[in-house]
Amino acid sequence: xxxxxxxxxxxxxxxxxxxxxxxxxxSLTFDNDGVARMASSVNADGTPxxxxxxxxxxxxxxxxAAIAGFDYDGGVFDEDNNTLYGLVSDKxxxxxxxxxxxxxGTRTKLFGDDDxxxxxxxxxxxxxxxxxxxxxxxxxxIQYFDPSSRWAQLHMALMKRFPGQMITFLDFTRDDGKMLxxxxxxxxxxxxxxxxLANGNKIVQVGSRMPWLExxxxxxxxxxxxxxxxxxxxxxxxxAPLNAGPGPHPLVVMPHGGPYDVRDExxxxxxxxxxxSRGYGVxxxxxxxxxxxxxxxxxxxxKQWGGQxxxxxxxxxxxxxxxxxx
Numbered sequence: 001x002x003x004x005x006x007x008x009x010x011x012x013x014x015x016x017x018x019x020x021x022x023x024x025x026x027s028l029t030f031d032n033d034g035v036a037r038m039a040s041s042v043n044a045d046g047t048p049x050x051x052x053x054x055x056x057x058x059x060x061x062x063x064x065a066a067i068a069g070f071d072y073d074g075g076v077f078d079e080d081n082n083t084l085y086g087l088v089s090d091k092x093x094x095x096x097x098x099x100x101x102x103x104x105g106t107r108t109k110l111f112g113d114d115d116x117x118x119x120x121x122x123x124x125x126x127x128x129x130x131x132x133x134x135x136x137x138x139x140x141x142i143q144y145f146d147p148s149s150r151w152a153q154l155h156m157a158l159m160k161r162f163p164g165q166m167i168t169f170l171d172f173t174r175d176d177g178k179m180l181x182x183x184x185x186x187x188x189x190x191x192x193x194x195x196x197l198a199n200g201n202k203i204v205q206v207g208s209r210m211p212w213l214e215x216x217x218x219x220x221x222x223x224x225x226x227x228x229x230x231x232x233x234x235x236x237x238x239x240a241p242l243n244a245g246p247g248p249h250p251l252v253v254m255p256h257g258g259p260y261d262v263r264d265e266x267x268x269x270x271x272x273x274x275x276x277s278r279g280y281g282v283x284x285x286x287x288x289x290x291x292x293x294x295x296x297x298x299x300x301x302x303k304q305w306g307g308q309x310x311x312x313x314x315x316x317x318x319x320x321x322x323x324x325x326x
Contacts, residue, residue, distance in 0.1 A: 251326035287312035
């Protein structure tokens, strides 16, 4: 893996370092000074390979089991450039959020669910201060580090300002006086706003992903869960036909791509909404092999395109029939 420093205005670049000993598909975590400190990749057999630097000047070394026994799945550095809020899995289970002291090689668990991954770490301000986490196996759920903190309070206020939608902080001015954010949902493809924090919290819309959809009616994407034939809990989504009464309704099953390490998430989906607008219910199943529930859940479906993957989709259809959706 080669790290470059790039001038985005001129396109000129300068090589910073070459990281030896990495596997395929390298993902890097940089500290606040732009120094690469974590390198995550994959061995030839598909297992994770993680390297790290305890300090900025340390040589690259294998990430010790005390920090991540199985996998490190990304993180955010605190302002001290030593504390890392990292997503960690010890035995292939769903990742958990830990507060990691890199110099000491110790960690403290902050958030986690035994069955589903932490989807992302929420950050705010020009210095990307971490303030919470998001789970999105169902409709997204937020947990704040400290609900009374400045950025958590702001996020909660905007969630109330845009009911039924999720808020994503995107960028900040150097003095944190203005913020760019998006508001989105299963019925809103995404709108962009500037919040003037230094001038009475004035909000101005500055863009839209799909402005031609403004004012149109859409169906709700509802999280579902069922137990498959092997006794494993499976999650997914059902979207009813637009303006439809009680079911059952004609059903279209729409499996996600991949099929491995990909999943359907709650949010606006053009294909789903098109089918719902034509009178179909739409079923999306996050079958075994899907991401979001740890490596163990994903690898169960290796070589199972016509086996466990199909069984879970079929069991999802049976669930829809029994629930009088289909």
